[in-house]
Amino acid sequence: MGINERKERQKLELRRKILAEAESILLTKGWSQLSIRNIASAIEYSPATIYLYFDSKDEIGYELMEKGFKQLTATMRPYFEEADLIKRLKNIGVAFIQFGLTQKEWFDIMFHPSGINFTKYLGESSPGLQLFGQLEATCQELQKEYPQIKDARIFAINLLSQVVGLVSLIQCDHIGFLVKMDSETLARQATQAMIDGFFGAPSE
Numbered sequence: 001m002g003i004n005e006r007k008e009r010q011k012l013e014l015r016r017k018i019l020a021e022a023e024s025i026l027l028t029k030g031w032s033q034l035s036i037r038n039i040a041s042a043i044e045y046s047p048a049t050i051y052l053y054f055d056s057k058d059e060i061g062y063e064l065m066e067k068g069f070k071q072l073t074a075t076m077r078p079y080f081e082e083a084d085l086i087k088r089l090k091n092i093g094v095a096f097i098q099f100g101l102t103q104k105e106w107f108d109i110m111f112h113p114s115g116i117n118f119t120k121y122l123g124e125s126s127p128g129l130q131l132f133g134q135l136e137a138t139c140q141e142l143q144k145e146y147p148q149i150k151d152a153r154i155f156a157i158n159l160l161s162q163v164v165g166l167v168s169l170i171q172c173d174h175i176g177f178l179v180k181m182d183s184e185t186l187a188r189q190a191t192q193a194m195i196d197g198f199f200g201a202p203s204e
Contacts, residue, residue, distance in 0.1 A: 015053045017043055022060045023067075027105045031114035034061060061109075062118040068103075068110040069127040075099050080134050085142050086199060092135070093163050093191035100167030101183045107171075111164055135160065146199065159194070166190055 021042045025034050036057050040047045054060050076095045082088035100107040110128070122129060139152040139159070149155050169175050170183060179186065 011053075014045075014049075018050060018053055019060065019063060022057075023064055026061075026064060026109050030108070031061070031112075031116070034115075058116045058118055059121060061113060061116040062121040065110050065113060065118060066127045068106040069131055071103070071106060072096070072099050072110070073127055073131050076131070080138070085138060085145070086195060088138055089142070089159070090191050090195050092138075093159070093194065094187050096163045097167055097187035097191065098184065100164075101170060101187070104171060107167060111168075132156065132160065148198075162194055163191070 018039060021039050022034060025038060025042070034057055036047045036050050036054075039057075039060070040050050076092055076099075079088060079091040079095050082091055100111075124130075136153055136156040139149065139156045143149040143152045143155075166175075166187075170186070175186065181189075
């Protein structure tokens with residue numbers, strides 16, 4: 001291995017180490033404790049060294065958010081292959097809710113970022129936007145059969161808002177006072193009601 005190759009490998013290893021420590025901080029302590037200084041202290045490097053790899057904690061936070069979206073995408077990929085569009089929508093809704101309930105810390109990283117500005121890092125290749133694009137594409141297909149969908153993007157945003165909101169309500173235990181059922185059953189019934197409320201319940 002040449003000197004330049006060894007240096008590049010060392011840079012990659014340190015970059016991974018920075019992200020790994022940032023991930024540990026977020027998963028155990030939350031956004032309030034994510035800072036360049038805290039990361040540097042944990043890995044025993046100076047803050048100046050961290051800035052050689054990331055321009056701010058915003059960039060670090062964004063990369064971890066997108067790691068979460070990659071995990072969510074892998075979970076939901078099989079459900080996007082369903083040919084029946086209504087069934088596809090129900091399945092991806094349930095899968096999303098189950099991910100949020102079983103991966104609470106990652107859900108918080110992805111959907112409840114605090115104290116960072118990640119928008120400048122977003123691009124067409126961002127996993128989160130790509131995943132939303134798949135949902136929007138499904139809504140565009142549905143729009144051809146259901147003209148009551150006036151705007152596929154707005155419809156997709158509405159669906160996303162409902163499942164994110166439901167996960168958030170369950171996580172903070174506001175739902176437990178209203179219904180007594182396990183989270184998986186609630187996810188299925190809530191998704192079924194949401195879809196049926198718009199498209200109509202299937203005939204018996």
